[in-house]
Amino acid sequence: MSGYGQQQQQEVAQAKGIRPPGPLRLEHAHLIEALELRAKGLSRLADALNQTKTSKDSSSAGTLLAQQAELLVASDVDWDFFFKDPTTEALQSQGITGVAVPDSNFLSNPDLASTRSLVSIWERLHGASTGGTPSGNHGDALVSVRAMPQGITLSTSQPTTIRASTDLAFEVTVEDSGCCQEVGVVVTVTIPEQPKPLILRQTINLINPGEQKTLTFKVTGQPPFGPKTDVKVLVAPVPGEAKTDNNSATYPVFFSIG
Structure with missing residues (x-):
């Protein structure tokens, strides 16, 4: 400091x-x-x-x-x-x-x-x-992911077709599902581009219990067209978080042109 x-x-x-x-x-x-x-x-x-x-x-x-x-x-x-x-x-x-x-x-x-x-x-x-562990029920949860500018909410159970454009972005909504205020919550979106994955990362500086915050991840690279691909979203666990099964999700998608 x-x-x-x-x-x-x-x-x-x-x-x-x-x-x-x-x-x-x-x-x-x-x-x-x-x-x-x-x-x-x-x-x-x-x-x-x-x-x-x-x-x-x-x-x-x-x-x-x-x-x-x-x-x-x-x-x-x-x-x-x-x-x-x-x-x-x-x-x-x-x-x-x-x-x-x-x-x-x-x-x-x-x-x-x-x-x-x-x-x-x-x-x-x-x-x-x-070396201690924060007390209380700490935790954050992944609420939803939308493909923009279409405004389509992605599903984990069935593929979503997404039109690729220069404005393509993903809106990720996160909720503080615990009892305590959290700071420095890292959120990552991974798109398996070729030859290497496109990894987008942002940080929620501060979020209060029960509050939801939405981050916009602009896709700057070219997504993989044609075959089905999986977009993965991860909300990194915060210190003291025990329940992490709602921190991440994988969304099957098809990227199309036009």
């Missing part, structure tokens, strides 16, 4: 070395401020993790971590409202087009910085470091 903080500090130094045009000096100052908040937030998180590494109180540890993570949330607000939006408006007022002001969200979901989320993360880190 401290290494990420040092890397962020290098980005601060790089940003300070840029000379912005006069009308954008204030916005550039806010960009630097946002980067500094991220560097400080990561550094303080590293310190908090070190302080709580021998603690037995997950609630207090999560609270301490959340207090530091507030800086990361603030950095995203600073970037959007005091750099990105006013910079976009300034360029438009000057009649400047074709310049995309960069967007940057350090946290894909602000809830990742909540006490609840960080208690769960701390418990995982604490359990991993001590």
Whole structure:
């Protein structure tokens, strides 16, 4: 974690070395401020993790971590409202087009910085470091897979004909079927291309009990046309998960042209 903080500090130094045009000096100052908040937030998180590494109180540890993570949330607000939006408006007022002001969200979901989320993360880190197993009924389940843009739900019992196109993608829906919040859930789609399989992988950053999340996997390669093939989808088991028979499925399909 401290290494990420040092890397962020290098980005601060790089940003300070840029000379912005006069009308954008204030916005550039806010960009630097946002980067500094991220560097400080990561550094303080590293310190908090070190302080709580021998603690037995997950609630207090999560609270301490959340207090530091507030800086990361603030950095995203600073970037959007005091750099990105006013910079976009300034360029438009000057009649400047074709310049995309960069967007940057350090946290894909602000809830990742909540006490609840960080208690769960701390418990995982604490359990991993001590060789323990997370308590509670942990688990995720594969709910459905749809072929897009047709919108066809794949079946495990009978083949589905899928029209191949440049927009071909698979929508995979996953549900947190356990009692606990899960983080870093890896989902993999495998298509047995020739000469080697096409493997698509994404991660669900955070999912709450009973919540469903859908990932879209765009097929960038050419699928195998003609004979029946099997599309395999796997939701990687999370720590403490005992029931894994609903984590994966194999879908027979035919890929057709047009």
